[in-house]
Amino acid sequence: MLTREIAQEIVFETMSRLHRNVNMMDGNGVIVASGDSTRVDTLHEAAVEVIRTGQPVIIGKDDRHRWKGAEPGVNLPIVFHQQTVGVVGITGTPEDLLPFAELVKMTTEMMIKQSYFKLQSEWRQITKDMIIQELIKPAPSDREGIQHRLDALGTDFKPPYQVAVILFPNRSSHTQELLERLEASLGTVHTISSFQHVNQLTVIFFGESEERIRSKIIRITEDYRNKAVASVAGLSSLVASIGQITHAYREAEVALRFAVKSGQAFTSYLAIETQALLYEIPADRRARFVDRLLPKVSPKMLMTLRAFFECNLNIARTAERLGIHRNTLIYRLAQIKEATGCDPQTFEEAVTLQWLVWLGGGKHRLQQGGQPRRTNFDASMPFMDRI
Structure with a gap:
């Protein structure tokens, strides 16, 4: 010693x-x-x-x-x-x-x-780094090694499991300082955490309810914000086995990607699961869908559709949000139906138009000569391919 x-x-x-x-x-x-x-x-x-x-x-x-x-x-x-x-x-x-x-x-x-x-603290953190690195691999192989390290930490790593990924876009604080704040806010009994990328913290929750985990993530992002540390978080769905943690990690990354794109401080995968599933469709197939419908709608039509869907297809609320008369809104919806062949007021056809809004909104802005949204996050996110 x-x-x-x-x-x-x-x-x-x-x-x-x-x-x-x-x-x-x-x-x-x-x-x-x-x-x-x-x-x-x-x-x-x-x-x-x-x-x-x-x-x-x-x-x-x-x-x-x-x-x-x-x-x-x-x-x-x-x-x-x-x-x-x-x-x-x-x-x-x-x-x-x-x-x-x-x-x-x-x-x-x-x-x-x-x-x-x-030294003990450093050893414990290195052990956590190794555990998480193995768990988030696409195909974790060293299950025995994972369990041995968990036993060394004295961790009762029981299901269910949920993964959060927290991004620090303008990181200035030291790794240890950020980890200490996390552990002070969340505790260490039901979490292990590790920086798997230079500015991206991975947290695995275990043995807790989804509601409790969600409140913890919201609390830690607020705590970082109160300390003048910018952060954005994505949270996965619950999974029942250690082997599924790798899938939960991918979900958390997708949720983080959507949070960055939308400018939110926190996004749960369950909140954007339908949108996220669209990106499981091959890119060329998505492109054909967008290229078929997008030229038929104007930026005003897309804006109207977005507001209409965000208001749950409610005519009065949408008109109020857009600041137009309800008859004007009804006329616009009729124009959209005529242009696309899809009626925004019927469920199945509204789904098609919702996909168009999700997949084609940003592309339409670029085609019309607009500027892509600038963000401090893109360059620092290893997984930040375009969505």
Whole structure:
């Protein structure tokens, strides 16, 4: 536990405050860090005695000959998890050192403890990274390895499972800071999380209801926003087995893609599932559908259809939203029926027109000479193919 790097840091920090030489000895009594570089890698016999007995060894001027490799000063045991893991030695007159020697010992033990917890935290995060990386593969293969790592974390990884993907488009915060905020808001009992891309955080929820998970995701995006951290989240549907987590991950990415496109902070896959399923149709088949109908409608017709569908085919609400008379709206709907052969007021034909709005809206703007929507997200999203 007492590495040379930690020992050197302790020596530097302590000497900068005490202005006295400090030695750090490992569990064998060998000096591993010192203000006097010539003493590094030499045996300190007084440290060996401290490790053997667990008691301090004080060396005065007249005691130097008893301890090979020692100078006058105070040598104290460094205890971690009830074991002596090393020795800290402060060079000087013992009478001058005793008033603050115990404080040096306590500070040294605290620094070792902090280093240990940091290493533990890093190990846990690396383990989570490996688990999630395997789970989201198109065909997870190392099921035994996944379970072994989950057991090492002490995680009861029980179904159902749900995946969220959170994008930080203008990321300025450190990875650890973002993860700490997430864990402080969501807890760690029912989640594991990992940055699988430089600015994209993957969170796997387990053993919780869909309603509770949804509220948690909304809460964390609000929490990030309150901390002036821009974020966008996509959430999958629930899945029942570990093998289905890869599919949930794809759903979360699709939901995130739609959230970015629509300018929303959060989108659930279930809310856009019908739209998303359209993109399972081969691209050439979608293109033929759009190319057949799109030239028949004007931008005003598309705008009218979009408002009409968003108002659930309600004439009065649509007219109010568009700021037109209901008779004007009815006339426009009749024009759309004449132009496309599809009646917006009948269910089956309205579905066809809804597909046109979803698939052809952006393309129509470009054909009419408009500019595509600029977004900070596109370049930073590895999966951000056009939809």
